[in-house]
Amino acid sequence: MTAALVLLTSSVRAEVLLSEDEIQQTLSFGPWPPSFQPDPSNRVSNDPRAIALGAALFDHPVLSIDGAFACASCHDPQQALTNSEARTFGRVILDRNTPSLRNLAGLRWYGWGGKSDNLWAASLHPIIEEQEMAHSKESLMRAISESTYIEDFEVIFGDVQSQDTEQVLVNIAKALSAYLETLVTERTQFDDFRDALERSDLAEAANYPEAAQRGLQLFLGRGNCAFCHNGPRFSNNEFHDAGVPYFLSETEVDDGRFGGLNFLLSSPYTLDGDWTDDPEKQGAWAVRNVRRSHSDFGTFRTPSLRGVAETAPYMHDGSLDDLDAVVRHYNEIDIERLHADGEAILSELNLSEQEIADLVEFLETLSGVTRP
Ligand code: HEC
Ligand code: HEC
Structure with missing residues (x-):
């Protein structure tokens, strides 16, 4: 048993594939878990x-x-x-x-x-x-x-x-x-990798599978995923058109952020309203200053990718069954279908089958689920 293990470790020379620049970008996806700040608009937050x-x-x-x-x-x-x-x-x-x-x-x-x-x-x-x-x-x-x-x-x-x-x-x-507020995804294989990089412990970091590292490189680089999926939650928490059709039926569309803003701007339950418990109304600047525009139509909030392997199906309408389908969606994105004007962030990626598998493997390491 011991002999076999030694053999295995000496024959597989794992290494860190990332460049210095990619390492720096990787650090921005942590640390995890984030520190907890009670919600000033809710007097029973953390009670x-x-x-x-x-x-x-x-x-x-x-x-x-x-x-x-x-x-x-x-x-x-x-x-x-x-x-x-x-x-x-x-x-x-x-x-x-x-x-x-x-x-x-x-x-x-x-x-x-x-x-x-x-x-x-x-x-x-x-x-x-x-x-x-x-x-x-x-x-x-x-x-x-x-x-x-x-x-x-x-x-x-x-x-x-x-x-x-x-x-x-x-x-x-x-x-x-x-x-x-108490529900937080657990630490993952990715977090161990990220923290090892922060400590410059490359031997420890090399335990992170090479396929996932290649997937991370695509996520940061050619895939441009981190443009929207960034920070410790892997989301900028803003609204985009990721090319998912927004028809509910032949005659009805899901207006996404446009309808969300209509609702928000007439809601009594905002940080600027009477029901906040924060006399200083921190954070209310957002609702005070946000404006509706036609390009909000059919855009949706960028979802966090933490724990994403556990939450199929995907997208605002649940139309994609698994992570492989999501990556293929981005890979073959039809830019003619993108409806929000002015945003040309997404384009066809021309990933190989191997690259698709690598990107999926990376996404899977953002969940605490232990892999066989
Ligand atoms: C322009 C911003 C943007 C970029 C770039 C982007 N995404 Fe997204 N992502 C979104 C938005 C917005 C959604 C939700 C779209 C919807 O439901 O209509 C989404 C949804 C997802 C989901 C589904 C999550 C869930 O819980 O349903 C995954 C997985 C995902 N993106 C991965 C990626 C990967 C991998 C890349 C790079 C190949 C990428 N994204 C590039 C904005 C973006
Ligand atoms: C019938 C199914 C259903 C029930 C019951 C339900 N939800 Fe939801 N919940 C949803 C759906 C669907 C959404 C997404 C709605 C949207 O964004 O338009 C959602 C969204 C949310 C969100 C926003 C999450 C985010 O990422 O921004 C919160 C918070 C939430 N629900 C809490 C609750 C609570 C608390 C209850 C019970 C009082 C509840 N939900 C009952 C289906 C449900």
Whole structure:
């Protein structure tokens, strides 16, 4: 056994393939996990009681009008807080793929179209949205008052009868948000590689598979993926047209960021609104200054690639079944189809079969899933 191991290590001379410049770029994808900053717009952010209440409510059908399903019915904790459907059936079939709810603390925009600028608003909308849980403020107040959660709610937020129905809705959303902030993807093989590079420990870094290193080189270089998928979350968290068709049916389109902005700009639940707990309204400059333009039509928020191997299918409509299909989509992208004007970032890549496999292997190392 020992002899075989020695043989193996001496016959395979693993090395670091990256140039100095590529190493520097690689460091920008970490460190991981990020440090946690409580959300100033949510006074129960990081409060253990609120986190516990949020976790319990997330799992419980009390948040849907007919008690038919919970947040967890779509965002299944057993399936990386998403599910394997392209588009989940709520009350009707939803227009978009269910995102995995991890690494959401501190983002500027939420949702595929960015209709929220904070996490408690993004947690509030599904409760009252007609297609999802369909509560009214009144029915929610009744349901929570009659539920076993009322004691915990009152310990955290005070007497329910002294609050109006909108206050109750916002408070529940803030407890959910406190819980969601705690959901972070684990460290990965990629993080070990990145940290070894930072320590200039090339022997340790060389344990990262060469195929994944070649994939990373494509990700940074010819693929231009890091133009949008950058930083520790592998997302600039901005909106782009990645060439995914945006027709919902023959006559209907998903307007993406355009509709998201319409929603955001008329929402009472923004960082600039009355429901933030931050007297300084930090972060509100974004919603105050953002403008709608025609080029927002059919653009979607760049998804994080952390944990991506666990969250198939992909894209805003769940139209691509696996990571191989995603890489082939970018490889063969039809630039005639790109609809957002002014952005010529994507173009056909002409990758070989080997290069496609390398890029997929790289993407897989961004998940904690142990590979055989
Ligand atoms: C019927 C399925 C379904 C249910 C139930 C549901 N969601 Fe979602 N969730 C989705 C879909 C689909 C999206 C993407 C919507 C969009 O961006 O247009 C989403 C988006 C989100 C987002 C934004 C994530 C991001 O990356 O920006 C948050 C936060 C969220 N849901 C939280 C919740 C909470 C909390 C509940 C329970 C109160 C809930 N969801 C219930 C399907 C569901
Ligand atoms: C112009 C910005 C941009 C570039 C460049 C880009 N992406 Fe994306 N990526 C996006 C956006 C936006 C989406 C979501 C598109 C949609 O759903 O319509 C996306 C989606 C994805 C997804 C699916 C994630 C999920 O959870 O559904 C993967 C995987 C991905 N990109 C990998 C890559 C790779 C690999 C490259 C390089 C070959 C790349 N991207 C280049 C912006 C970009």
